[in-house]
Amino acid sequence: MDLSTDPLARLDEVAWGTLHHAYGPAHDVPDQLRALRATDERIRHRALGQLLGNVYHQGTRWSASSQVVPFLVALADDRETLDRAGVVTLLRALVIGARRDDELPFNPRRAFAGGDGISEEQADLVARHLDAGDLFAQESLADVADLAPVRWAADAFHAGARHTDSYLRWLADPHSRLAGLAAELLAWFPPTERVVSALVAVPDDEARSAARASANLTLGHCPTEAVQIDTRLRDLLLAPGPAVRVTAAVALAYRNGELLPDRALDILVDARTTDPGVDPPGWDRSLRGFVALALQRLELA
Known part of the structure; x- marks a missing residue:
């Protein structure tokens, strides 16, 4: 070599x-x-x-x-x-x-x-x-x-x-698990404009649903008040994959509190009794755990 x-x-x-x-x-x-x-x-x-x-x-x-x-x-x-x-x-x-x-x-x-x-x-x-x-x-x-x-x-x-430049490259990798791990890793570093834009841009198609779900959770923990984040998360409430929809709802609950859209609340409530989808890669907490925590923050658990 x-x-x-x-x-x-x-x-x-x-x-x-x-x-x-x-x-x-x-x-x-x-x-x-x-x-x-x-x-x-x-x-x-x-x-x-x-x-x-x-x-x-x-x-x-x-x-x-x-x-x-x-x-x-x-x-x-x-x-x-x-x-x-x-x-x-x-x-x-x-x-x-x-x-x-x-x-x-x-x-x-x-x-x-x-x-x-x-x-x-x-x-x-x-x-x-x-x-x-x-x-x-x-x-x-x-x-x-x-x-x-x-x-x-x-x-x-x-x-x-x-090495956040490398993590951003992995975020765009076609290997969805690798991209999902990169999305979680980026949650621990400053949410620069470039990082936020890359997280928002992750596709929500079936092949990339694991990465998209992980990116949603990272955006949910992002302290930045950016219209593009909330707009993207609201759009993803209609995504085809259940894990993407649920993590978008979780992220909006974290970011918007009681002001989250009704559809997001419906998704969170339904996720308590239905399959919320596959746990996003990189996160130690299960998807059901995130749902429970989001509802707790809304004082609904």
Whole structure:
């Protein structure tokens, strides 16, 4: 493969041995990233599991985690990567962690405030003493031991924030699950005019219904007051797919409260007893859960 098009071409330029993950120095990370390009599904699946355990161990990020982010983005950008959706799922874990939609709109300054006072050198020292198993014998590290993971999580988030252009490209991808994952990922970053326009523009045809439903939920959590958002969501109340209609109604309930259209309220009430459609990709909450939460916000649950 031409190095100019190889998503992992710069992999060996990272000093992985000086970085840490849950099991020590990150020497093994490059080969695990390379394995994500394998044609054998079992090899790819194993590599995803190994990386998840190493750089996102039980929800904790490490110094190696933020360095993995740009390579996952590059792999997902490349259509020769066979499981791009799996790669983006891992990317989401590193960048966002276990955060749920009730933290939206997301305020990274507030979320990562605890790690602001931790230097890279202090965080690295914590990692090395964790490797050696003597952290709690180091009184000088007592004050920073709990804050180092906050610093690593912030580093991973900010690494992910540098790639919103890629997320926008995935949003237009014909692979509906990948596009849906991208739509949810975009919910965690500032809703620029370009982002809002791209979310509004996702088609609502059957092939793209999963992506459209996910985009609806992201727009519902968007703090921006934009006429184009509400106009699009109202139009989607008549969409052919049930998940698209229901998520449009949920989003309008979030944005408009008691001023939502009667049709949106009818859709939400009906969704309590009928099948609301397939859960949108990328979101931890089920579609029925979103319906219940929307009705609760309207004081109807």
